[in-house]
Amino acid sequence: MNELVAAVPWLGKRNPMAARWLLIILAIAAPFIAMQFGRSWVRILDFALLYMMLALGLNLVVGFAGLLDLGYIAFYAVGAYTFAFLASPHFGIHLPFWMVLPLGAAFAAVAGIMLGFPVLRLRGDYLAIVTLGFGEIIRIFMLNLNYPVNITNGPQGINMIDPIVLFGWDLSRNLQVTEEISIHSLYLYYYLFLACVIGSIIFIQRLQISRVGRAWAAMRDDELAAKAIGINTRNMKLLAFSLGATFGGVAGCLFGAFQGFVSPESFSLMESIAVLTMVVFGGMGNIAGAIVGAFVLALLPEILRDVAIPLQQTLFGKVILDPEVLRMLLLSLAMILMMLLRPAGLIPARARYAHPENLHRGGAAK
């Protein structure tokens, strides 16, 4: 939170208190502001929050522990498919949200450990390729496991997934406050996702300054030295993979329920790369970076879609670059240029423990 506050332009450094309240008000008011531009923007905000969760989870693995994971979206897929299997007419099982969510998280964590074991000895590049392969294997199975026994329903995916129901309160229906005023379902999901993101931030912030977080940082900076001072790097790596995967799994569950439909198409390599770009763009190893990166890179393509398409139409009379191409162009350029020009990301992570006197003050150590 403090890093996020410090990242607020101009105000962040001068008046952190005001910046903090500004952020809180903005987070609460965001869907109402987005509504002014149309309902689809509220939906886009909801997705931006899901991306934030993914970016936070991937940041654990890549930023904190220094393990480059290119198959992260597989855990998202595991979460989403778990929800789809256990709460849809596909198998005729309709378990409540509160039961499926931990299951989805647990399955994703197990998948994380399954990925973690074989790649324990690998570093850097090899790890990246093997995790990429893992993501592809999961996707290939999702695509093809409709034969001879129909498990995933193949490329068509699973639809009519149950919505999230909290204490008998169905989030997919508009909330009727009074006769005239009702709150649209998209808002309800927004606040649920916001709560999840805030919960994740608090958890990860605690984690970062805990023994585990410091062990990860040590391992990331120098694995041999970390081993030498008695850190069990094997367990720490497995923990990073499984915890990171848990976030992916939870986000996947939410995604499945929110969308009401899952198919292998949503879990392509491009999505893994997109989440990675968010982390890299925002600043690896930094919670605020992951949040800002996810927010900017989830919204920017949509803004471009609204601006660039009409612009091209007036300039050239036709659409040359369609939105999907623009998104890919944006992500790939963001990745390359960031690495060349500002490798630490938009909001560089700070090495907090270089100055132990700041430990008790927390926050912006410089």
Next chain:
Amino acid sequence: METLIQQILNGLVIGSVYALIALGYTMVYGILGLINFAHGDVLMVGALTALQTMLFLMGFAPGMSPVVMLTIALAVAIPVCMMIGFTMERLAYRRLRNAPRLAPLITAIGMSFLLQTVAMIIWGRNYHTFPQLISTTPMQPIEGVFVTPVQLTIIGVSALIMIGLMLLVNKTRIGRAMRATAENHRVASLMGVDTNAVIAFTFVIGAALAAVAGVMFASNYGIAHYGMGFMPGLKAFTAAVLGGIGNLGGAMLGGITLGLVESLGAGYIEHLTFGFLNSSYQDIFAFIILGLVLIFKPTGLLGERVSDRA
């Protein structure tokens, strides 16, 4: 028995394409310790450039003989890919040579997607039919086993190129410079080797091999599109690791082995799993092999220790 021979033959064909691509990976890795993620996409650019050239030639001089046309297409595609390889190295990788280890890799991933996007803008999302200039009428050397002239050409040309590359690396001056740079940059430059030029040269050669491989790959399947480079790129990387990354002979051996495993696996997986998995799972063999090699023999078949280098 016919199936077995047929699958071995198919495996050899696709394996030699993998080997050519793997050489590009392995050379760059040997010198820089960088996995050039965008290598597979250079292949795609090569194939699509050749396609464009052929279409142009077909409209321009319809009666041209197929071999001449293919040669001209290659003569256009190879320099284009060389330029891409050179530009990538010069603009991005060179500046990141001393950066933290994740930076060049992430840049390479970005490069890969950038190339794909640009290709998508130029050539669209559609699958293009790749003109099969060399005859694809199957011959039957053995009863029940089919082989096409395209496949024979692929095996022959790749063998020639590999021999040429071995000679280049082992017998020439620039080859010696490459080996010296791979051994130790600093010392090589102290001995008067222009390491920057050598690294650029390596990228260019790798890209040229990728261009040839791209044309072969597209000719074999008769199809080209913007995403075609990704899978062969990944598999060729697997081949390079399987053979022992950084080792030229290993890349060839790995490529052929991977081609054989994949082709035999795809042919027999249905029997092996009692019909549960079918040949649509063909792509997972490469990943499984990659995983197994990295766990049990991370040095690859012919290589040195890799797991701690990155």
